[in-house]
Amino acid sequence: MDISFKNKKQAKSFNEGAQLEKIHGTNRAKKIRIRLAELRAAASLMDFWPPKSGPGRCHELTQGKRKGQLSVDLDHPYRLIFVPNHDPVPVLSSGGLDWSKITAIKILGVEDTHG
Numbered sequence: 001m002d003i004s005f006k007n008k009k010q011a012k013s014f015n016e017g018a019q020l021e022k023i024h025g026t027n028r029a030k031k032i033r034i035r036l037a038e039l040r041a042a043a044s045l046m047d048f049w050p051p052k053s054g055p056g057r058c059h060e061l062t063q064g065k066r067k068g069q070l071s072v073d074l075d076h077p078y079r080l081i082f083v084p085n086h087d088p089v090p091v092l093s094s095g096g097l098d099w100s101k102i103t104a105i106k107i108l109g110v111e112d113t114h115g
Helices: 008-015 017-024 026-041
Strands: 002-005 070-073 078-084 104-112
Touching: 002 008, 002 026, 008 017, 008 104, 017 026, 026 070, 026 078, 026 104
Parallel strands: 002 104
Antiparallel strands: 070 078, 078 104
16 A cells, blocks of 8 residues: 655654654554554555454544544554545445555544544
């Protein structure tokens, strides 16, 4: 899977180990690296379709401003938030995302989606 970031500053912080740990702490930085490696290794987002999502629990967010975004678990309650990076975004006739056709994502950040 192709992974991009919302801006150059974010890309730098996610790709430089010391910077990532400084911002998020050792434990969360480790989880972020694991999730990014899993996402990069995937052929498409379908590799994360439940129940294959494993400990990352990849799922679509559907409420309010989060609609259309996806997340994977990091350390509770934090999640890695991203969106499909396609134009147009692949969707099923039923209206949901077509996970099998999502091969590129854009990382939006790390957030507590429950707060």
